Amino acid sequence: MPVLNRFAPFHAIRLTTLAGVCAVALAAPALAQEPAEQAADAADPGEIVVTAQKRTENLQDVPAAVSVVSAAQFEQRGGVNIQSLQQLVPSLNFKDSATSLDSTLFLRGVGTINFSIAAEPSVGFVVDGVTFARAGEAFGDLYDVERIEVLRGPQGTLFGKNASAGVISVVTKKPGSDFGGYVEGTVTTDEEYKIRAAVDLPISDTIKSRWVASYAWFDGTVRNITLDRTVNGYERYGIRGVITAEATDNLSFTLIGDYRQQDSDCCAEVVGTLPAGALAGAVDGIDIKGDATRQIRQNTLTRTKEKSWGVSLQGDLDVGAAGTFTSITAYRYYRNYGIRDGDFIDTVYSQGGGFQQLDFGPQPSKTFTQEIRLTSPGDQFVEYVVGGFYYWAKQERTFQRDDIVCTATTLPPVAPGLTPCAPGSSTLTFPSAVGNFGSTFNNAALYGNLTFNISDSFRVIAGGRYTHDDLKAFNIRTASAVGGPGVLATAFDQRFKVKNDDFSFKAGAQFDVTDDLMTYATYSQGYKGPAFNVFFNQNLNQLDPLDPETSDAYEVGAKFRTADGAFTLNTALFYAKYKDFQANGFVQIGTPPNVSTVTQLTNAGTITTQGFEIESVIRPVRNFTLSAGLAYTDAEIDRFNITQPGQSDRHGEQLPLAPKWKGNVSATYTIETGGFADVELGGQVSLTSDQVSTLQEAGPVRNAITIDGYALVDANIALVDPNGVWRVNFIGRNLTDTSYATLITPGGPGGSYRYLLPRDVDRYFGAQLKYNF
Numbered sequence: 001m002p003v004l005n006r007f008a009p010f011h012a013i014r015l016t017t018l019a020g021v022c023a024v025a026l027a028a029p030a031l032a033q034e035p036a037e038q039a040a041d042a043a044d045p046g047e048i049v050v051t052a053q054k055r056t057e058n059l060q061d062v063p064a065a066v067s068v069v070s071a072a073q074f075e076q077r078g079g080v081n082i083q084s085l086q087q088l089v090p091s092l093n094f095k096d097s098a099t100s101l102d103s104t105l106f107l108r109g110v111g112t113i114n115f116s117i118a119a120e121p122s123v124g125f126v127v128d129g130v131t132f133a134r135a136g137e138a139f140g141d142l143y144d145v146e147r148i149e150v151l152r153g154p155q156g157t158l159f160g161k162n163a164s165a166g167v168i169s170v171v172t173k174k175p176g177s178d179f180g181g182y183v184e185g186t187v188t189t190d191e192e193y194k195i196r197a198a199v200d201l202p203i204s205d206t207i208k209s210r211w212v213a214s215y216a217w218f219d220g221t222v223r224n225i226t227l228d229r230t231v232n233g234y235e236r237y238g239i240r241g242v243i244t245a246e247a248t249d250n251l252s253f254t255l256i257g258d259y260r261q262q263d264s265d266c267c268a269e270v271v272g273t274l275p276a277g278a279l280a281g282a283v284d285g286i287d288i289k290g291d292a293t294r295q296i297r298q299n300t301l302t303r304t305k306e307k308s309w310g311v312s313l314q315g316d317l318d319v320g321a322a323g324t325f326t327s328i329t330a331y332r333y334y335r336n337y338g339i340r341d342g343d344f345i346d347t348v349y350s351q352g353g354g355f356q357q358l359d360f361g362p363q364p365s366k367t368f369t370q371e372i373r374l375t376s377p378g379d380q381f382v383e384y385v386v387g388g389f390y391y392w393a394k395q396e397r398t399f400q401r402d403d404i405v406c407t408a409t410t411l412p413p414v415a416p417g418l419t420p421c422a423p424g425s426s427t428l429t430f431p432s433a434v435g436n437f438g439s440t441f442n443n444a445a446l447y448g449n450l451t452f453n454i455s456d457s458f459r460v461i462a463g464g465r466y467t468h469d470d471l472k473a474f475n476i477r478t479a480s481a482v483g484g485p486g487v488l489a490t491a492f493d494q495r496f497k498v499k500n501d502d503f504s505f506k507a508g509a510q511f512d513v514t515d516d517l518m519t520y521a522t523y524s525q526g527y528k529g530p531a532f533n534v535f536f537n538q539n540l541n542q543l544d545p546l547d548p549e550t551s552d553a554y555e556v557g558a559k560f561r562t563a564d565g566a567f568t569l570n571t572a573l574f575y576a577k578y579k580d581f582q583a584n585g586f587v588q589i590g591t592p593p594n595v596s597t598v599t600q601l602t603n604a605g606t607i608t609t610q611g612f613e614i615e616s617v618i619r620p621v622r623n624f625t626l627s628a629g630l631a632y633t634d635a636e637i638d639r640f641n642i643t644q645p646g647q648s649d650r651h652g653e654q655l656p657l658a659p660k661w662k663g664n665v666s667a668t669y670t671i672e673t674g675g676f677a678d679v680e681l682g683g684q685v686s687l688t689s690d691q692v693s694t695l696q697e698a699g700p701v702r703n704a705i706t707i708d709g710y711a712l713v714d715a716n717i718a719l720v721d722p723n724g725v726w727r728v729n730f731i732g733r734n735l736t737d738t739s740y741a742t743l744i745t746p747g748g749p750g751g752s753y754r755y756l757l758p759r760d761v762d763r764y765f766g767a768q769l770k771y772n773f
Contacts (some may be wrong), residue, residue: 002127063510063520067150078731087686089664090631096742099338103728107166109609109635109658114601118439118473119531124163127170130330133367133393144212154526157463163527164548176200188766206246226346234264250318259309268302275750281415282345291741300341308334317494323376335364358406364396385449403484413708431484437475457512464505469529472497479768498545519558533601551578566619575610592633609635623670658711661689680718710740730767737763
């Protein structure tokens with residue numbers, strides 16, 4: 001039963017009715033100051049420093065919607081990853097998948113769902129100034145993080161073309177001047193184990209280093225009856241090193257390297273509804289109850305093996321009155337090898353839909369980026385950030401699909417109407433095909449952002465970015481000797497290329513009403529480059545390039561903060577229209593009677609996202625902090641491109657994975673006992689309203705793939721050494737034991753629906769011990 005049933009009374013809220021409210025006090029959200037850190041900083045307990053505009057600034061002075069999640073918040077929660085970050089930032093949502101390759105981030109209801117190797121995400125992912133080609137490369141645990149900045153709305157001026165909906169920017173900790181570090185271990189009641197350690201090793205007065213290593217193992221949440229084991233767990237480990245060097249008084253370097261490896265039996269989808277007809281017997285023994293299903297019958301272990309490493313070198317040169325010249329050079333390698341049980345049952349049957357299907361193959365990728373920029377000093381009439389950016393990414397995938405199809409058998413039925421098949425006693429065919437496909441992105445850009453300080457309280461903002469895209473792709477597929485489910489009996493050999501140039505700009509104004517209240521209004525254009533629908537079963541109807549996705553976005557807001565930092569209230573009002581939206585649509589291929597419906601990445605049409613965001617932090621006393629965030633997002637289709645007779649333009653339909661309401665409230669209270677340990681009490685409630693899983697037309701299927709609203713309750717109790725040497729944190733996650741899915745998909749056996757389940761689908765507890773030295 002939904003916790004939040006679409007908040008029907010609020011559906012009439014629209015952008016125009018909120019404009020007057022915004023003029024009074026509303027503006028961009030700013031999430032999350034860490035209570036313990038801020039309490040200790042009596043001089044300015046509310047200050048948060050960010051680099052959202054590629055210069056160091058106080059968050060309250062940035063004329064943009066930015067949420068910040070601090071390292072101390074991670075520590076309170078016992079660690080965090082990108083998936084759980086959506087519980088801390090109301091405008092952020094996450095699409096899970098059987099492999100991280102197809103996982104996607106959404107901001108303000110906008111993201112790209114696709115399986116193409118020649119299309120890019122709408123939400124950029126940046127770590128220490130380095131752009132990742134795929135956010136999935138960082139979907140493991142986040143560790144040694146100083147803060148995460150979530151920039152909402154188009155960020156193309158400073159961050160580039162794959163940031164048409166926003167940017168997740170991760171800033172890690174830098175080496176300290178003295179020797180020291182920590183060791184941390186975590187264990188949970190559902191058999192998750194983590195250990196990590198960090199150490200600062202100064203090499204000289206001018207050269208410092210920091211080294212971090214981590215290992216984690218999780219048993220899983222779902223029982224595979226056939227293989228007699230728990231699945232949807234993982235084993236991963238990694239190491240990261242940072243070296244900073246002050247070459248001269250004006251020149252410094254930062255060298256960062258990391259290596260990560262993961263082997264997970266994740267993420268098998270559970271069959272959440274009963275298959276129709278005889279195939280109901282294929283899931284015999286499973287307690288099927290939607291997202292509360294915890295068992296599967298699969299004879300293949302769905303798993304993912306990942307390896308990634310990267311190195312970056314940043315140089316910063318103080319050039320006097322001109323400012324700071326920065327160069328960031330980076331190279332990254334990422335390899336994902338996936339194995340997927342595509343039939344979701346453990347036996348081949350003679351009944352329709354009773355086939356076996358196995359998908360497997362590697363996808364390696366390489367990325368090189370180079371950025372140079374000049375950032376002016378602050379406190380002058382014209383403040384600027386100007387620079388150039390080059391991005392090269394090459395990805396290639398080898399994908400094999402093997403089927404087993406039975407048309408007749410002499411074996412006896414195992415259930416009413418359900419007959420298994422086996423070699424020697426059945427008529428079997430083995431459709432199989434291999435696809436080798438890939439893409440190469442070349443992107444070059446020049447950008448600039450200017451702030452004119454007209455007076456002490458009024459500023460004008462102007463920025464622009466020129467982008468050149470050069471995309472090449474290929475797809476080679478062997479022919480199958482015979483057609484089968486998801487296997488075309490035709491060979492395919494195609495080459496593709498497209499080029500495009502774009503200029504996007506940003507304009508706005510910022511006004512300080514008082515020393516405590518800043519307001520702003522901006523207009524910005526978003527751009528995501530052309531793409532091709534390159535995937536395993538690409539066909540001759542899918543050869544043309546997709547047009548670039550563009551957007552026009554308006555944002556009005558204000559940021560309020562009391563002088564003592566005890567209260568902040570940041571809100572934003574936004575409206576954005578996206579044209580040539582790149583999304584998976586449904587089309588029919590073939591001629592009657594051999595007609596089938598497939599998904600393909602297309603320029604789906606025009607969409608709009610609008611709404612408001614409010615975030616606040618209250619510190620009524622030194623040891624108590626209350627944080628709250630709320631986002632209302634009305635993301636819907638304006639007009640869907642009609643590709644088949646009888647289709648509608650689908651005006652007004654909700655976009656996938658775009659809940660209209662999300663919110664969270666968290667509190668932390670520290671009791672100073674005066675003894676050997678202080679006591680920290682923390683808790684959080686996060687709410688999400690109904691959302692649909694995919695871009696499916698209204699009807700029974702759309703209703704079936706709707707994820708009901710849900711609420712999650714987390715808490716922690718920590719014993720903290722007053723001297724900061726040790727900390728013991730007891731955590732509880734999903735205390736109300738609320739079961740929910742992150743994705744519901746049709747296409748299971750016998751017309752059933754498949755459910756993807758998150759890590760915290762069940763209640764669990766844990767303990768974390770940290771020792772600082």
